[in-house]
Amino acid sequence: MEPVMRFRPTAVFAAIAAALSSIFLAPPARATTDAELQAIVVQRLHGDRTGACFAAAVIDGETTSRAYVCADGGDPSRRVDATTAFEIGSVSKPMMAALLAGLIREGKASLDDPLSSWLPDSTKVPTFEGKPILLRHIVTHTSGLPAIPADVNYDPQNPYAKLTEADLLDALSRMTLTRAPGEKQEYSNFAAMLLSYGIARRAGVDFETLLRDRVFAPLGMDGTYIAQRPKGIKIAVGHTPDGKPTSPWDFPTDFAGVGGVRATLDDMVRYVRGQFGGAPAPLDTDFARTHLPIETPSKAPMAMQWMRATLNGREFLAHEGGTGGFSSFVAFDPKKKFGVVILSDTALHGMGGLGSLGLHLLDPRVPLGKPALPEVDTGPAPTLSADDAKAYVGEYALMPDFALTVRAEGATLTAQATGQGAFPLTPKAQDTFAFADAGIVIRFRRDAAGKVVSLSLEQGGHTMQGERK
Template identity: 75%
Template sequence: MAMLLSPSFVFAGALLLSGAAHAMSDAELQAVVGQRLHGDRTGACFATAVIDGDRVSRAYVCADGGADMGVSARRIGPATAFEIGSVSKPMMAALLAGLIREGKASLDDPLSAYLPEGTRVPTFEGKPILLRHIVTHTSGLPAIPAGMQHADPANPYARLTERGLLDALSKTTLSRAPGAQFEYSNFAAMLLSYAVARRAGEDFETLIDERLFAPLGMTRSYIGRKPDGATVATGHTPDGKPTSPWDFPTDFAGVGGVRATLDDMVRYVQAQAGTAPKPLDADFALTHVAIPNDAKTPMAMHWMIAQLNGRSFLAHEGGTGGFSSFVAFDPKQKFGVVILSDTALHGVGGLGSLGLHLLDARVPLGKPLKPEADAGPAPMLSADDLKAYVGEYPLVPGFALTVRAEGATLTAQATGQGAFPLAPKAKDVFAFADAGIVIRFRRDAAGKVVALALEQGGQILQGMRK
């Protein structure tokens, strides 16, 4: 669980509450973000923009800035480059769209055609994984490659190699037909990033710089080659502690390796409304088109779609070990929102509440995360106490969380992933702060632990104990 690039789907339902949106001044935006962050226990900083055509309001706000926080957000500013995590994926989709426009690719191509000769790519009853399955997260591939369970959770993708990625693919089996079910997969996205770079004949960073960053004037956006003028943000865990950046092998970086400033992301969102230079405007337009799929998931090319009274929003959230991001826009109305944070908030609610409120003020803003004053000190648990939680908890078909007691430490391990320690926070509540994971155990009337709820990335998965 520690190594997932975390998307959040909180907007998918909440957008149904929304209506028409409107622009605001810098001061108004600063006040709204300040209300959301004032006293927030995470100490997070937000770089936020509301885009209404050519009109843009911006605010740089930190939770620990007090009454003057909108002015004195010292950690971040216009030059600050944030890890945008999975918001990188729609950028990768635009590069694929360019290859499609040039006749070098098709969504109906099998993934196998883009990989080195001899690579074993799993099929299901003869049905291959197509590119359309990858960009809609219906490939059937798991969340991460096999073997990554031993990766460093503080920087999990840094040591992944081409051979390791392809070997993991060769050992993977599909439990269902590609296209049948939505399952978010960073594994599939890494393969697509690698495939796009191979088909284009350039490394991924050169490709995205030439075809996207340079045409849009995103001069402070990068993957590994930091440009002059960009200041690297320090990421933070939800408890406010600095954490190491995440590094990606260049050709896998489409999964979540882009770093960008707020102004660059504003340019990116503005360009989605048809103002990008040719032929990039056509590539963006192609990524906006809904892709029919058997799973009936409202998806375009790595954009999630929410329909609203004849209006359509394209959106994506992202998260790495120390950062969170939110992008949503209506290309027809030329209206959008960007939020970049230097704190991993996807396990404690994410950026969705603020993002939705900025899209429409009738959606509740969300409250700052206050210290849990009545929680008291973390409980001291003996080895015998921990045994009460041990067991297997299926969360979804084929995916379970196994909880073990190892001496005085409780650990959890998700199917196909590595074990991670759980720190007690309150009665029957444990956390793994590095990945923004909170686990709440539930007892029956007799006091026996019978279930758990796992919270991460703004999502909650529940499982009954076997």
Template identity: 45%
Template sequence: MIRPRHRSSAGSGVPSPAGQVPSDRRIPVERARQHGPRPFRRPTMPYAHTLALTLAIASGSAHAMSDAALADIVGQRLTGDRTGACMAVAVVENGSVARTFQCADPKDVARIGPDTAFEIGSVSKTMTAALLADLIGQGKGSLDDPLSAWLPPGTKLPDYQGKPILLRHIVTHTSGLPSLPTRMGAPDMTDPYAKLDEAVLLASLGDVVLTAAPGTKFEYSNFASMVLSYAVARRAGTDMETLLKQRLFAPLGMQHAYLNAAPADVRAAVGHTPNGRPTSAWHFQTNLAGVGGVRATLDDMVRYVQGELGTETTSISPALQRSQQKVSDAPPMAMNWMLMPVAGRTVHVHEGGTGGFSSFVSFDREKRRGVVILSDTTWNSIGSLGSLGLHLVDASFPLGEPRRDIPADGTLLDALVGEYQLIGGMKMSVRRKGDALEIQPAGQGTYLMGYDSAGDFYPRDFDAVLRPQRGANGHGFIWMQMGAAVPATRIDNATTKPAFAVEPATLREYEGEYPLVPGFGLSVKVQGDALTVQGTGQPALPVQAVERDVFVMEAVGAEIRFERDAGGKVIALALKQAGQTLRGEKQ
């Protein structure tokens, strides 16, 4: 963990586990490789900590959404949320646009408006991809160019057994470059990229040793994307801000989008952590800002989505279309766009996050529909904007509910008390303080924890989550911060509970099919003397009982709770995973 440099009303800090530093939005594939398989999973998409499901969803309504209908949906998810977030949301559909500006607390609505520019984070990468596609269309390069050809002569780059990094590897996050440059040093956690310059970025390339051939392994890399931003600006012969304005923003009518030079009539939104505290903006050197430095209003992003949908033909239209074409299959990606299967169609999706902002952008060219969500609060540690964003993509995705601050059950508090070690070395004490928990990372102060209706504990002083994980022998937790999800192991030699025994006849009562959402359900069967659960299209996994009608799947951090009617017959189950719950009735 890295100790925060300072604490003030302008930003709250906390140590980042295992020496991690903020790396903007990562995606589930990366985490699966770091922390083991998660067989209950959605199609790969650029958000953190999504509920792991594979969904095949139905088509939505043919009618365009109204402002009022959109406001109602956003209000259901946001009003009363303990983050205090404000959001600007738009749905582009059949040539019309529905918009709404809302806050968790309605009294805060003046924080945002049509003139407010938000940090869009990693959605900026899709814009850099469009500029790359534009240069390719001008005959100035190819996706099969080696990265070295776009950098200054003499720049030292890694290869793997003579196989170089190509541009196509950069835009699909298969270059093999790590998440962050090696020579960043210890950044200010409230503005981590501000001091990173071009020379340090390029020098860091020489430190990397590839462990696999480029193109063979997915690893989300802000490092690689910063190099691409620099390379695109260099090949274009201008700086990234000028390039974006001339080749992308101006043709699409994105009049208020910018990197570092804000138009006079734009109001920069103030970012917030998920405990409602203002935090500083993030800054990037201009030619590196294609990784995550674009700021834009809601209407700017509406015009961007309309451009991607081909609503009007402009000078950048051929490049946008080129950037939308599939480049890799594992995971399915275009040029910096994740490709999500939806009822036989393909939806392009990307999400972004900085220290105080989150964003979600998608478009479906076949349905002529797009979604934009801009939040003045970072949702990195609490599952991102995925539930609202996906529900707006198609209503069969569960919307989710606001996270409300509630009291924690005393039994759970007592079960979590103990001494832990996070993977990576950091030790942490968890203690009970009245009706709450407090934590103390080794060598640091104590932090009081809140508890929310999604079942997560969270520090009231900084942005992180302590997510309880129930196992067959007791409780542990996952520590979630700055895009990392780090398991904690109990080291206090506490007495573990014996496994809960269930009679074979009782196990058979649970057998059945439990649809959860369209296209995805759980099949529960007895195999030998164990109960197994199988998600649609995925392998069956054994589950262990922890009490009557309650089972856990420790490998994927899931809990399954069966429901009975008044006569004692099993009628339904609830799957709880990653802070979300889905219920399915027995068929």
């Protein structure tokens, strides 16, 4: 599977909610040395069959521990080291928010600006009963816009590379809002791309130059970039969960605030430490503004592109990211000057992401979690006829704007998630199928009349339910 870059806030908040169910009187010690962090990451990856490599850091005041570990136990330096840049996906969004905060500080922007004022005059921007989309709705994912633009021809291997300004604005002009902006949180890369484009347009400078001049350079993030790779920096090769190399994801520069940044572990440490109040002025003020809660009717616990999450009585700001071959996790407590960064050269968001490890590093009372592979019957596989296969064909809604489509070619079934590549389904038992390369098990359910009505998709210890449309 090649997941479309989409951080799902519900997944992280669900993990945090689970963590809150176990409160201890005294927290265990955190990883404070490289060796201690290495041991934790090795434990997390023990038995993992993805082959993923992790670059992890724990920042505690002026102390930082780092670890580079691969699931196969081999020397990680053959794939990742301190000079390796990872695609950080949606962790780019809070960086974009810092640019917006800077424009607000300069009096050139407001969270209550309508999106329409940041786009060309001829752009048709949807409203709901006269209520416009405001910038506060975009940075809290309550704009009402879908996850990705509709009717755009994506290449699953590199979905955003050929997207143009005309594509983006034309797709926006065809949108109809079904509810008032601010009413409900629904993650939208579409809205984030519009904001990224609008920021570059308002500033009169391309987005990469803006980030480099206003964020990267002041923090000394010399190995971080969008398209212009610095000398001496290597590009990590991304992988699918079954270990296959993937193509890099490229973004039109002015849309890259949605997820186009590439960064080394050390640079992400600098970025997180900058959130603690020590960034050079005026970036320190801009970062602080991005941490402030933003109120919307949805009541979503959001700051400017940061998810606000309470874990065992402490509030953290967090974001996860992923592209077709990479995963990332950043979370921190600016008051305690404590944070965690995890980067991986493998797309793990379909297998639970990096959240379990990240939360454990934030607070050792949270269970570390361990790799989980679905179990299926080991007896003789059932024989599937063409008529049998037809019974499963259909579209199964796993979440808003994300569905699994099952198709049949003769007696062979394939499944394909929204924006991803198709994969074969091998029968394992009655109404049970697997895609072993990615550790996926799909179990179909029938009603009293014997008709297939829903499915469950199990992967990496997580289960998603989908009703047949």
